[in-house]
Amino acid sequence: MISTRSFQAFSILASLFCLGTADLLAQSGAGNWPQFRGPQASGISNGPATATAWNVEKGENIAWQTKIPGMGHSSPVVWGDRVFVTTAVATKGETELSSLFGSPGYGAGESVADEGEQAFMLICLDKKDGKVLWQKTAKQAVPEAKRHPKASHANPTPACDSMRVLVSFGSEGLFCFDHAGELLWERDFGFINSGAPGHPDKGGYQWGFASSPVLDADRVYVQIDHEGDSFVAALNIENGEEIWRVAREEDSTWSTPTVYESLEEGQSQLILNGYKHIGGYDLETGEERWKTSGGGDVPVPTPVIAHEMIYLTSAHGRSAPIRAVDISAVEEFGMDPEEEDYLIWIQPRRGIYMQTPLVWEDILYCCSDGGILSAYDAMTGENIYRKRIGGGGTGFSGSAVASAGKLYFSGESGEIFVVQAGPEFKLLATNEMGENCMATPAISDGYLLIRTRQHLVAISPN
Numbered sequence: 076m077i078s079t080r081s082f083q084a085f086s087i088l089a090s091l092f093c094l095g096t097a098d099l100l101a102q103s104g105a106g107n108w109p110q111f112r113g114p115q116a117s118g119i120s121n122g123p124a125t126a127t128a129w130n131v132e133k134g135e136n137i138a139w140q141t142k143i144p145g146m147g148h149s150s151p152v153v154w155g156d157r158v159f160v161t162t163a164v165a166t167k168g169e170t171e172l173s174s175l176f177g178s179p180g181y182g183a184g185e186s187v188a189d190e191g192e193q194a195f196m197l198i199c200l201d202k203k204d205g206k207v208l209w210q211k212t213a214k215q216a217v218p219e220a221k222r223h224p225k226a227s228h229a230n231p232t233p234a235c236d237s238m239r240v241l242v243s244f245g246s247e248g249l250f251c252f253d254h255a256g257e258l259l260w261e262r263d264f265g266f267i268n269s270g271a272p273g274h275p276d277k278g279g280y281q282w283g284f285a286s287s288p289v290l291d292a293d294r295v296y297v298q299i300d301h302e303g304d305s306f307v308a309a310l311n312i313e314n315g316e317e318i319w320r321v322a323r324e325e326d327s328t329w330s331t332p333t334v335y336e337s338l339e340e341g342q343s344q345l346i347l348n349g350y351k352h353i354g355g356y357d358l359e360t361g362e363e364r365w366k367t368s369g370g371g372d373v374p375v376p377t378p379v380i381a382h383e384m385i386y387l388t389s390a391h392g393r394s395a396p397i398r399a400v401d402i403s404a405v406e407e408f409g410m411d412p413e414e415e416d417y418l419i420w421i422q423p424r425r426g427i428y429m430q431t432p433l434v435w436e437d438i439l440y441c442c443s444d445g446g447i448l449s450a451y452d453a454m455t456g457e458n459i460y461r462k463r464i465g466g467g468g469t470g471f472s473g474s475a476v477a478s479a480g481k482l483y484f485s486g487e488s489g490e491i492f493v494v495q496a497g498p499e500f501k502l503l504a505t506n507e508m509g510e511n512c513m514a515t516p517a518i519s520d521g522y523l524l525i526r527t528r529q530h531l532v533a534i535s536p537n
Contacts, residue, residue: 110235113476126536128503148227159198184280308321346380
């Protein structure tokens, strides 16, 4: 007997097979950007063309900009004409952002000292004019966990569908709202100690939770890897009750899982990055499908799927690989493509730390913290070019997004670099935002939605 959920997935994928990806995306609405990095975390919009150049100071090509209180590194998400974004607002004083690339304290691992009570908020804006439609406080409390001086207390990006918005604030809980701002349910997973591996105490090396929830059909998936009992779980979208939970032997990670739906039996899976445990889990049961390990010991990038391959990367410590894994992988395998059937190719030393890679057509793009942009043949791993963007004066934490053959890279110090997709490097424009940019942009109906330190800015379509 086929389950309701499996039938839904079959119907969607059958439509995709008959109509083609572009047609299906057009029918489902190119304006929806429902999670971190949009549909399937690809970072790619198939909607109207986005702008190449703009000027925030002069208002050129700026549709609107709205001040967002507090501080958050979460990305905006969009459903229809509604934009959702989270933030944490200190009830006393101003939250400071430090340890940016090139600063005297860059790379320091100590937590920020006690910052007092915070209001953990979800804000809904009108996509047409940026007006705040409503804002709700999910919780007001002194944070259970501290943050890294480069992080915020609102790192995870919301996930939404036509009826609901899911927001995670780590140790403060997971909250489900409807589009009118009414709280439907909440879940408390207890204290989540996202910090330096090997520091399980509540000491000075807590860095803040960052993994975003993911919605798929009737389920919410959460990846909770920390210096405690790590696990991955599927929750019922209606009430937040657990459908399954699988323990993970894993230290802290900051990666968001990726859902892969397939018509082939046994191929649909939830894919997780990690250090000790990278792998795919059956969507229906949570049963482990495949597993590998190794790489950077502070995993941040989200898995990316293209060309029937899974692209994985991480950095920190001695190892920093980029790996391409066959989507049909099963069982456990290692890091030598000469010996492993499911490891298609590997770049053992070119992995990136903060950014999630992007695949545009047949090229994989990876941008390092310091702005070294590398392009690889997505099928073979062959390096096509390595070029610096930003002149070495800014760091890169937010991940790239793309539209109409243009790649957008956001620098921490406030520049958005626009690069032409293709085998030859071409910088099309550098756009100053006037404030720090830590979040990954979103794209909806040709609008670029860029979160800066204090604003959400909508760049008009091309």
